[in-house]
Amino acid sequence: MSTKKIVDLLGDEASHYLDYTCKTIDKSLLHLPSPDVVDKVWVQSDRNTPTLNNFQILLNHGRLAGTGYLSILPVDQGIEHTAGASFAPNPLYFDPENIIRLAVEGGCNAVASTFGVLGSVARKYAHKIPFIVKLNHNELLSYPNTYNQIMFGSVKEAWNMGAVAVGATIYFGSEESRRQIIEVAEAFEYAHELGMVTILWCYLRNEAFKKDDVDYHASADLTGQANHLGVTIKADIVKQKLPANNGGFVNLGFGKSDKRMYTELSSVHPIDMCRYQIVNGYMGRVGLINSGGESLGASDMKDAVVTAVVNKRAGGMGLISGRKAFQRPMKEGIELLNTIQDVYLDKDITIA
Template sequence: MSTNKILELLGNEAQYYLEHICKTIDKSLIHIPSPETIDKIWIPSDRNIPTLSNLQRLLNHGRLAGTGYVSILPVDQGIEHTAGASFAPNSLYFDPENIVKLAIEGGCNGVASTFGVLGSVARKYAHKIPFIVKLNHNELLSYPNTYNQIMFGTVKEAWNMGAIAVGATIYFGSEESRRQIIEVSEAFEYAHELGMATILWCYLRNSNFKKDGVDYHAAADLTGQADHLGATIQADIVKQKLPVNNGGFTAIKFGKTDKRMYDTLTTDHPIDMCRYQIANSYMGRVGLINSGGESNGISDLKDAVITAIVNKRAGGMGLISGRKAFQKPMNEGVELLNAIQDVYLNPEITIA
């Protein structure tokens, strides 16, 4: 997708997203993704050589190879949102092979999915595209449902199927979050020992995070702190929703805050709020990938491009987009994934 097509797609919002200058946290302070990401950011760390090699393998695959950015296809919705609801829009994706084919045809750096999905086709595809195995899930068959991520397999099982990384979710703010922190941190330690990279879905879940009719589950201050906790347990990459508002701590009246979190380090512009998330991820040393979110039909292409622009201009590492890609015909899914990647390949879209 050329710059002219991006401008056409954004319409009267183009200036808002493409010309914004971040005056909160200066871009010079951010560790911006680059072809030298491993050498400049990860070599000084305590990651072992096999882990660095697998991180480099992820960064060297697909259309974004060698840029420092990633485009990942995540399909764990068969458990997280029920298979019927997730794959009814395109029943091809009940077959795991089509999930992997979409990631390959779409030029992704890697494919993230469940033990069952990736294990069923591992011998055929694990050497063709980097596998990221999701270790835990919140399944929706137990009733009443609770916000609880439980382990579905082991790190060793993911290693045996040839995965280069493991992923996990922690529902920060939930009653079960402290148990999940312990489980995931131990799993990540073992994954690093075996030479695999680690990606953490840093999501928030608590009914009290809704106040006076406003939902703060994607507030910059709360999600930023979740990212910081993810970086603390040594996630190599954190996955987070794009911020939609701010002031979660102050609205709910808990935690510790400083007024500069709201009047100096952020504004209400989405790029500035995303940069605050990145600041909490060790100023970008731990890469931030934002999620693509649910499919909204006709607006999916525009929504995905905007999310990619915000992430890139804030200093993020890329996008992890699933439902917008697989809940439509494969050729349209490939087109959407390529459009996301084109944002990161476009030298005219720069850090704000």
């Protein structure tokens, strides 16, 4: 894809995203994605050789191989959002093999899914595309629904499947968050012992995070702190929603904040807010992948490009997009994934 096509997709907002210069945290202070990021950043860490090897495997697969960026297809919505609601737009994806095919044909670095999905086709595909096994989930059949991630399997089971990485979610801010922190920290410790990369979905869940018709679940300051907690328990990559606003701590009246968080470390621009998320991941030592969000139909392609441009220009590591890709015909899903990847392949789209 040429920059012109990206400009066309962005329309009137092209300059807002592509020409913006970040005036908060200078890019020179960041550890940015690169072909040799494992050698430059992770060799200094306490991660063992098999973990570094699996990290390199992730980075060397798919259309983004050798760039330092990641394009991951995540499909765990059958549990998180119920299977019927998730796959009704395209029932082909009730069959796990089609999920893997979408990731392979879409040129992804890896596919992230459940024990059941990946295990059902592991012998056919685990050596063809890196597997990321999601360890825990929030199932929605219990009534009333609660915000509680529980383990669905073991780290050893994921390792036996041939996975190169494990993923987990913590609902920071929820009533069960402290138990989840302990469980995931222990799981990540064992995953590293076995040589697997660890990826943490650093999400927020608490009804109190909504005030005066403003939802602060995607506030830059709150999500940034969630990322900081995530890297503290040794996530190698953090997954986070793109910031939608800022000032959660101030407007909700809890936690601790400093006015410079909003004036010097960030601003109202999406790239600055995303950079604040990255800063909280040890200045980018731990890569940030932003989620693609729900499918809204006609605007999906533009929305995906906006998220990719913001993530890349902020200094992020890539995108993990599921529903926008699998809730449409496979050919269109592949095109959307490729469009996201083309943003990261475009050398004219630079760090802000």
